[in-house]
Amino acid sequence: MTVPLPADLVRRYSDSAERRAWLARLPQLIQDALERWQLRVDLHPGQEPWNGFSGIAIPVRTGDGTAAVLKITFPYEDIAHEAATLRLWNGVGAVRLLDHDEADFALLLERLDAARWLQAAPPDEAVRVWGALLRDLSIRPDDRPGWASLPSLAERAEHWSDELPAEWDRLGEPFPRWLLEAALEVCQTRGSVGRREANDVLVHGDMHGMNILAKPGTTGWEPEDFLVIDPQGILGEAEYAVGPMLSNRLRDYAAQNPELALLDRLHRLCAAAGLDPEIAREWTILREVEDALWFAAKPNHEKDLHRTLWIASTLAGSTLPGLPHPHGLEIL
Numbered sequence: 001m002t003v004p005l006p007a008d009l010v011r012r013y014s015d016s017a018e019r020r021a022w023l024a025r026l027p028q029l030i031q032d033a034l035e036r037w038q039l040r041v042d043l044h045p046g047q048e049p050w051n052g053f054s055g056i057a058i059p060v061r062t063g064d065g066t067a068a069v070l071k072i073t074f075p076y077e078d079i080a081h082e083a084a085t086l087r088l089w090n091g092v093g094a095v096r097l098l099d100h101d102e103a104d105f106a107l108l109l110e111r112l113d114a115a116r117w118l119q120a121a122p123p124d125e126a127v128r129v130w131g132a133l134l135r136d137l138s139i140r141p142d143d144r145p146g147w148a149s150l151p152s153l154a155e156r157a158e159h160w161s162d163e164l165p166a167e168w169d170r171l172g173e174p175f176p177r178w179l180l181e182a183a184l185e186v187c188q189t190r191g192s193v194g195r196r197e198a199n200d201v202l203v204h205g206d207m208h209g210m211n212i213l214a215k216p217g218t219t220g221w222e223p224e225d226f227l228v229i230d231p232q233g234i235l236g237e238a239e240y241a242v243g244p245m246l247s248n249r250l251r252d253y254a255a256q257n258p259e260l261a262l263l264d265r266l267h268r269l270c271a272a273a274g275l276d277p278e279i280a281r282e283w284t285i286l287r288e289v290e291d292a293l294w295f296a297a298k299p300n301h302e303k304d305l306h307r308t309l310w311i312a313s314t315l316a317g318s319t320l321p322g323l324p325h326p327h328g329l330e331i332l
Contacts, residue, residue: 009051033106038063067111078232084146085233093136112213119209125221131272132223138201138238153236157191174296182316183289186282205232208244239280243287250326288312
């Protein structure tokens with residue numbers, strides 16, 4: 001059957017010549033993958049495939065009838081190591097990789113319950129499950145060849161120390177200098193400390209509740225019921241993974257003092273995962289400042305910019321004045 005392209009995906013990937021060219025190729029990429037792995041599409045009439053920021057995910061059946069997912073992504077640098085990352089985890093805490101085609105950015109994955117994600121869990125349960133999964137995922141390098149392909153967080157911090165000031169200048173100083181300096185201090189301290197202490201593990205760089213799905217047939221909120229998807233694999237300190245869980249579900253923060261609630265969530269996440277909250281705070285400042293510069297360079301991303309600045313400045317010790325209340329900055 002012809003696989004329909006979701007309208008949301010088409011709209012999101014029609015904003016540049018490069019993305020439009022990928023959209024034009026996508027039907028053939030899908031067909032090639034279906035033939036390569038002898039898959040049949042498992043969509044009901046009128047049902048669209050799933051899609052997210054990076055691409056399309058199509059429910060399929062393998063030759064023996066096994067439920068699986070065919071995922072084809074736009075060739076972003078951040079997800080170039082997804083297959084290697086999943087292979088290293090080997091189904092422990094993460095969705096299992098069944099096969100992949102590196103040239104087409106196509107992956108064949110075990111199928112999870114797309115209707116049930118950790119984003120919908122009660123807040124305390126979400127923290128508990130997230131922490132347990134992060135403990136499972138934080139594996140140390142061994143002699144398997146996949147480790148060699150992973151980017152280094154310490155090396156990325158070195159690049160940021162040069163790139164962030166240049167971008168801040170180019171964009172006309174979109175936020176106060178002191179907040180940029182707070183991020184640059186993290187580049188210097190965490191980058192060098194991370195190398196010296198040799199405490200690197202495999203990190204999921206985008207581990208929020210929408211990237212944690214339930215196993216089929218489960219109904220509770222137990223850690224063993226969930227697996228992570230869509231990893232942005234990087235080798236570094238596990239505390240780097242905390243940031244995405246702070247920038248989601250902003251409406252769960254107390255209306256009267258959301259800044260205190262932000263710090264409280266950071267500490268609860270770190271306690272659940274066995275992490276150092278000060279290191280997590282530092283990495284999150286850097287991550288949010290880097291994101292703020294990315295959003296400042298894009299049109300129609302004012303809410304995203306305000307969200308990143310609220311988190312970064314609050315964690316740096318002085319919430320920037322004039323920002324909207326975080327309840328109005330929720331990621332939808």
